[in-house]
Amino acid sequence: MAEVYFKAYETYTRMRVEANNAIMALLAGSRLAAHTLQLTNGSHKLLPEIFPAVDHIARFSLKSETARELLLNADAHLGAVTVPYALAVHENFVSVALDLVRRAGVPLLSHGRHIKAWNMHETLFRSLGSPLPVTQLSQFHLLRHMRNATIHEGGAVSRQLIDAVNGMPGDVTVDWELLAGRHPQDIILPKTIAFTASDIFASFAITKRLGREINSALQIGLPPNVWAELAVEHFLEDPASITRTRNSDQWLRALWGYARKVYGGLSLSESELEQAASAMGVWTRPMGSVPSRRRER
CATH class of the missing domain: 1.10.10 (Arc Repressor Mutant, subunit A)
Known part of the structure; x- marks a missing residue:
């Protein structure tokens, strides 16, 4: 089914693309900066002395070798920031979609529960009479538990995250590996979550797929x-x-x-x-x- 670019979906798509482009710029920028710093290897000067014209360089007052090591390992920190960002943009769109269901006078089938991130998709698809996109939802909830553990558990692997990984169907696991470049079990093997660049790519890909599923469900379910x-x-x-x-x-x-x-x-x-x-x-x-x-x- 072709997408319909109604105003809210148009806004969501633009915000998702802008966020994706900005984060990709940061990822590429960290690599470019690390590559550039190879030229200053062995220097005992601090970066503000070498690059005085660069904005904010005084806040990165390190020697080249130390700065380059940080830049080459920036993915985990960017992921900890980016995955919540990507999910926030998406969850806002889901909230708008739920408002459209209310506007149509269609009952929200939330089984009497408050609608939160953990059940908003299920409530939306159920209310619209649309089948659940099981693969995308399973992957979304894995990202959500990674996000929650990072924000609420100090990065420690939570029981909910372990359950999400262990409960992921085999075909969904295979698809996750293609997107994120690692098995879901690899996320929970360490005691703390370490994001990768591929987790960033996966977060934008999964929310994009879910957005399209929501678009199709709205086309069918709204009068x-x-x-x-x-x-x-x-x-x-x-x-x-x-x-x-x-x-x-x-x-x-x-x-x-x-x-x-x-x-x-x-x-x-x-x-x-x-x-x-x-x-x-x-x-x-x-x-x-x-x-x-x-x-x-």
Whole structure:
């Protein structure tokens, strides 16, 4: 099923890409800096003396060899920061998706539990009548327990993390190994969690996959009137709306065209879009007063 880039999903995708690019820049930057410091091997000067024009270098007041060793081992620290970052961006999108379910008047099937990170996906897919993406969810929860252990257990391997690893199905484990470059058991063998660069890559890949699954579930589970309202809201921010006179034939036809382009996979009808615009108070002319171009031919 093709993705529908409704406003919240568009924002989520942009934020995820921006976060991914920024972290990849930091990873590559640490390697570039370590490579550059090879040129100063053997120097007894501190980095601020060698590179005085570099911003914030005074906070990294070390000799080249020590600084280079830190840079080459920066992945674990970047992972400890990045995995929670990637999950936070994703969990915010899941919260928005749950709000859309509420907006549609669909009951949230949380089994009476408060909706938190541990059950938000299951509640969402269950409420939308969509099957759970077992592979992605199992991997997400593994990342979540790694995140929680880092934040709440001082990096110590938690009982919940051990259970998540031991409970991971074989095919899911194989897929994790392809993404993260190590077996899940390798995460819990040490007493403390040590993130790798591949864990960073996996966190962005897994949340991207889950985002797509959520997009598909919303397409199926949300009623057309909610999608029509979302399309109108999105259109109101587009230049095609802003540059046209409200209530004009051109404005409504532009809405129809915009919905065909951005929300085409949903096959929203012209009347559904017109009804949504009318219900939202942005279209006040009688229903059906603007013939479509296709009917005019």
